[in-house]
Amino acid sequence: xxxxxxxxxxxxxxxxxxxxxxxxxxxxxxxxxxxxxxxxxxxxxxxxxxxxxxxxxxxxxxxxxxxxxxxxxxxxxxxxxxxxxxxxxxxxxxxxxxxxxxxxxxxxxxxxxxxxxxxxxxxxxxxxxxxxxxxxxxxxxxxxxxxxxxxxxxxxxxxxxxxxxxxxxxxxxxxxxxxxxxxxxxxxxxxxxxxxxxxxxxxxxxxxxxxxxxxxxxxxxxxxxxxxxxxxxxxxxxxxxxxxxxxxxxxxxxxxxxxxx
Amino acid sequence: xxxxxxxxxxxxxxxxxxxxxxxxxxxxxxxxxxxxxxxxxxxxxxxxxxxxxxxxxxxxxxxxxxxxxxxxxxxxxxxxxxxxxxxxxxxxxxxxxxxxxxxxxxxxxxxxxxxxxxxxxxxxxxxxxxxxxxxxxxxxxxxxxxxxxxxxxxxxxxxxxxxxxxxxxxxxxxxxxxxxxxxxxxxxxxxxxxxxxxxxxxxxxxxxxxxxxxxxxxxxxxxxxxxxxxxxxxxxxxxxxxxxxxxxxxxxxxxxxxxxxxxxxxxxxxxxxxxxxxxxxxxxxxxxxxxxxxxxxxxxxxxxxxxxxxxxxxxxxxxxxxxxxxxxxxxxxxxxxxxxxxxxxxxxxxxxxxxxxxxxxxxxxxxxxxxxxxxxxxxxxxxxxxxxxxxxxxxxxxxxxxxxxxxxxxxxxxxxxx
Ligand code: HEM
Numbered sequence: 001x002x003x004x005x006x007x008x009x010x011x012x013x014x015x016x017x018x019x020x021x022x023x024x025x026x027x028x029x030x031x032x033x034x035x036x037x038x039x040x041x042x043x044x045x046x047x048x049x050x051x052x053x054x055x056x057x058x059x060x061x062x063x064x065x066x067x068x069x070x071x072x073x074x075x076x077x078x079x080x081x082x083x084x085x086x087x088x089x090x091x092x093x094x095x096x097x098x099x100x101x102x103x104x105x106x107x108x109x110x111x112x113x114x115x116x117x118x119x120x121x122x123x124x125x126x127x128x129x130x131x132x133x134x135x136x137x138x139x140x141x142x143x144x145x146x147x148x149x150x151x152x153x154x155x156x157x158x159x160x161x162x163x164x165x166x167x168x169x170x171x172x173x174x175x176x177x178x179x180x181x182x183x184x185x186x187x188x189x190x191x192x193x194x195x196x197x198x199x200x201x202x203x204x205x206x207x208x209x210x211x212x213x214x215x216x217x218x219x220x221x222x223x224x225x226x227x228x229x230x231x232x233x234x235x236x237x238x239x240x241x242x243x244x245x246x247x248x249x250x251x252x253x254x255x256x257x258x259x260x261x
Numbered sequence: 262x263x264x265x266x267x268x269x270x271x272x273x274x275x276x277x278x279x280x281x282x283x284x285x286x287x288x289x290x291x292x293x294x295x296x297x298x299x300x301x302x303x304x305x306x307x308x309x310x311x312x313x314x315x316x317x318x319x320x321x322x323x324x325x326x327x328x329x330x331x332x333x334x335x336x337x338x339x340x341x342x343x344x345x346x347x348x349x350x351x352x353x354x355x356x357x358x359x360x361x362x363x364x365x366x367x368x369x370x371x372x373x374x375x376x377x378x379x380x381x382x383x384x385x386x387x388x389x390x391x392x393x394x395x396x397x398x399x400x401x402x403x404x405x406x407x408x409x410x411x412x413x414x415x416x417x418x419x420x421x422x423x424x425x426x427x428x429x430x431x432x433x434x435x436x437x438x439x440x441x442x443x444x445x446x447x448x449x450x451x452x453x454x455x456x457x458x459x460x461x462x463x464x465x466x467x468x469x470x471x472x473x474x475x476x477x478x479x480x481x482x483x484x485x486x487x488x489x490x491x492x493x494x495x496x497x498x499x500x501x502x503x504x505x506x507x508x509x510x511x512x513x514x515x516x517x518x519x520x521x522x523x524x525x526x527x528x529x530x531x532x533x534x535x536x537x538x539x540x541x542x543x544x545x546x547x548x549x550x551x552x553x554x555x556x557x558x559x560x561x562x563x564x565x566x567x568x569x570x571x572x573x574x575x576x577x578x579x580x581x582x583x584x585x586x587x588x589x590x591x592x593x594x595x596x597x598x599x600x601x602x603x604x605x606x607x608x609x610x611x612x613x614x615x616x617x618x619x620x621x622x623x624x625x626x627x628x629x630x631x632x633x634x635x636x637x638x639x640x641x642x643x644x645x646x647x648x649x650x651x652x653x654x655x656x657x658x659x660x661x662x663x664x665x666x667x668x669x670x671x672x673x674x675x676x677x678x679x
Contacts, residue, residue, distance in 0.1 A: 053585070054585070081662075081663065082665065107496070157673045160668075160673050161666060161668070161673055164666040164668045164673075165665050165666040168661055168662075168664075168665050168666050168667070169661075169662055169665065171661065172658040172659070172661040172662040173658075173662070175417075175654060175655075175657075175658040175661075176655060176658045176659075179651050179654055179655055179658075182651065183648075183651065186644075191435075192428055192647065193428075195357060195362060195379075195380055197358060200354060200357050200358040201358050203354055204351060204354050204355055204358055207347055207350065207351045207354065208351075210347060211344055211347055211348065211351075214340045214343055214344055214347075215340070215344060216668045217340065217667060217668055218339075218340035218341070220668045220669045220672035220673045221672050221673065244358075247358065247359060248359065248360065248361055
């Protein structure tokens with residue numbers, strides 16, 4: 001029965017969102033469709049919660065549902081505040097991807113997560129990181145474009161403003177991600193921060209963007225060094241995301257679960 | 262604009278001086294680490310950490326009063342000094358991100374410089390104090406005079422300062438222990454993960470340990486491997502009395518279901534007894550329309566488990582029920598002669614005398630018959646300050662998301678690439 005309701009909810013959300021993507025010009029209708037899709041997932045989560053008589057946060061499938069719920073909310077908020085259409089569609093696409101994975105792997109609803117991951121902090125931690133990476137990756141694309149223009153000596157200042165704003169938004173989410181992680185670690189293991197390799201590299205990434213923000217704030221008219229800092233920060237971010245497992249320090253990481261969400 | 266041509270150490274100081282400061286400090290730190298070593302450093306505990314913290318804050322205040330009119334204050338509270346300090350810290354953290362942080366016995370350059378335990382090395386200590394000092398100067402400059410429009414800045418920067426300060430100083434005072442509570446016994450001691458026992462300033466008596474379980478589920482397993490059949494599909498169904506359901510290719514009817522029962526002869530009877538286990542009488546109809554009937558039970562610590570053989574390959578069985586909710590009804594005694602009645606539950610902790618008591622676990626082999634409850638007691642007197650700092654930073658981040666880019670647009674637009 002739960003399964004049928006899931007299919008219904010996922011079907012409604014997917015179809016409203018796909019419809020929304022086809023009418024980007026009719027803004028009001030599109031926004032209503034986006035919100036209706038979010039509401040569909042929300043109602044299903046509520047239904048699941050009542051039915052299971054516990055917060056649905058115990059299994060991989062359930063946590064994916066929460067991603068699928070929160071991502072479009074952040075995407076919509078971002079769109080509402082900053083008119084970044086791409087962020088809205090990106091978050092909708094990811095959300096549909098999570099629903100689709102749940103559809104392909106129903107067993108995820110019965111596979112329980114390891115106890116440490118069964119925490120109300122888990123979902124916000126992952127969701128804000130996904131958003132942070134999206135913004136920061138976008139800012140790096142802008143930086144590369146800027147460096148290219150710089151190389152051709154035709155750099156437009158508008159590029160810098162765009163990069164700045166993306167970094168500010170991304171950095172806000174990155175900070176929240178680190179903080180949620182620290183609070184979660186405190187609740188689960190009793191320590192805010194253990195300097196695990198993954199944490200260490202996440203912190204280095206954070207420092208990289210911190211330098212960029214302050215450098216830009218102090219020297220708004222100098223572009224080249226800032227652009228290089230931004231490009232470097234993205235390399236660190238990639239190390240943090242993909243490369244950590246290959247570093248000598250990584251054999252001792254607690255973050256290398258076999259089933260990364 | 263021609264900053265690069267300014268001689269070193271001539272006012273106003275900029276990036277060169279700032280980096281010299283930060284990296285000079287690291288150098289001194291590493292030299293000290295190499296020669297003196299930091300092995301004698303223990304973590305500082307109350308009241309030394311409180312004294313040290315107070316002195317440090319007074320020092321920042323004093324320095325501010327002494328130098329606030331001088332150019333050096335502008336340097337110490339400015340972005341070049343900040344970036345220098347952040348870069349210094351980054352170098353250490355990158356080293357930490359590359360070398361494994363584990364004890365190594367052979368004496369090599371890595372160990373004598375403390376690369377494998379950086380967080381307890383002298384350079385790390387130095388750079389943190391330096392960074393906190395600079396950040397302190399930055400915050401103080403924005404706090405006096407206090408301007409309403411700076412609230413976002415104050416939230417993120419002061420929040421970071423408070424977090425690092427409180428978490429660093431408080432780490433020595435954290436205690437995290439476990440207590441095994443047995444029904445109707447008073448326990449006043451707790452043990453750490455090495456098995457050392459400590460007397461607590463409180464005692465707990467477990468009056469009742471309560472546990473509720475979900476109904477067990479039906480599942481089909483492979484007789485030879487014991488693995489769940491078609492584990493990739495929703496493959497377990499919770500048992501209810503009179504349930505009729507389709508599990509894979511088989512239709513299953515539950516004729517009778519007892520939450521607690523015992524076997525007598527060829528039948529189970531509902532009964533309440535220590536170890537009485539759930540049991541169900543099921544009828545299974547195969548695709549070939551054969552009917553197989555029998556009793557299944559998941560057993561308990563003193564009852565055997567029983568499954569129903571479907572054919573050579575498969576059996577139908579009842580899974581061990583999962584806990585739905587468990588809680589301990591306790592009386593908590595404190596030295597002042599007070600007694601409090603409380604219910605401890607997962608995610609519902611209770612704080613007494615500075616100790617936070619969490620429901621952690623129970624005797625899992627005994628399931629609903631467990632008379633033992635395991636709780637965790639945690640004392641972290643500095644946690645509240647860390648949380649204040651963290652929440653300030655969170656507010657600062659939300660503000661940052663909302664406010665967006667703060668870089669001065671006009672200067673950017675006017676700026677020339679160089
Ligand atoms: C949570 C981390 C941090 C965030 C989000 C952050 C963000 C910012 C932002 C957005 C500004 C622009 C000024 C404004 O808001 O009015 C700024 C300025 C500044 N930050 Fe940070 N910062 C952080 C950490 C630090 C650290 C660690 C330092 C130094 C040790 C620092 C030093 C400064 C300085 C000196 C300014 C310039 C203030 C001025 O001259 O008006 N910040 N920061």
